[in-house]
Amino acid sequence: MNILVIDGSPRVGKNTDQLCDAFIRGAESKGHTAVKFRVAGKKLNGCIHCMQCYKNGPCSQKDDMIPLYDEIEKADMIVLASPIYFWDITAQLKAVIDRMYALYVAKRFKPKKTAAIFVSGGKDPSNTAEAVDFYNNVIIDKLHWTDCGLLEVNGTTPQDFDLEKEGFIEKAYNMGASVE
Numbered sequence: 001m002n003i004l005v006i007d008g009s010p011r012v013g014k015n016t017d018q019l020c021d022a023f024i025r026g027a028e029s030k031g032h033t034a035v036k037f038r039v040a041g042k043k044l045n046g047c048i049h050c051m052q053c054y055k056n057g058p059c060s061q062k063d064d065m066i067p068l069y070d071e072i073e074k075a076d077m078i079v080l081a082s083p084i085y086f087w088d089i090t091a092q093l094k095a096v097i098d099r100m101y102a103l104y105v106a107k108r109f110k111p112k113k114t115a116a117i118f119v120s121g122g123k124d125p126s127n128t129a130e131a132v133d134f135y136n137n138v139i140i141d142k143l144h145w146t147d148c149g150l151l152e153v154n155g156t157t158p159q160d161f162d163l164e165k166e167g168f169i170e171k172a173y174n175m176g177a178s179v180e
Contacts, residue, residue: 003034004075008082008093019172026176039092053102077113084120088130114145121157
């Protein structure tokens with residue numbers, strides 16, 4: 001299976017990035033092919049609703065989303081990963097999702113499997129609620145993708161928080177390894 005992991009964190013090497021890597025290691029351990037797309041350092045414009053994609057084909061914006069379209073189309077599964085900023089996914093990940101509209105209106109979306117990884121600095125589990133609702137309402141219900149799991153990590157702000165010690169690296173690995 002071809003898996004695309006979209007790392008919505010603008011920070012390289014931090015919690016979300018580490019969890020994406022663990023998921024990928026787990027998936028690869030079962031023979032899957034996995035590619036990670038990091039939003040960090042990329043130029044990703046938001047959708048401007050020009051309807052170029054609807055009228056004449058591909059998106060009119062020429063930025064770092066263009067090569068991602070091919071990866072999205074090739075993928076059998078897409079994993080959406082994001083830290084939680086102001087109770088929701090990052091603006092960068094939202095821009096990627098909004099720009100998938102170009103494939104959607106062109107009827108170039110095949111049914112996909114999906115999973116999500118959400119990381120919140122706050123301890124309150126409700127901090128990820130908006131992101132989870134968006135994932136369920138849009139990705140699962142509207143796009144009709146098959147949910148293969150959700151990993152929510154809360155309370156990562158303290159300096160001594162350790163993903164490995166708290167068991168989240170193992171959970172992300174196991175999530176990847178469980179993909180069928």
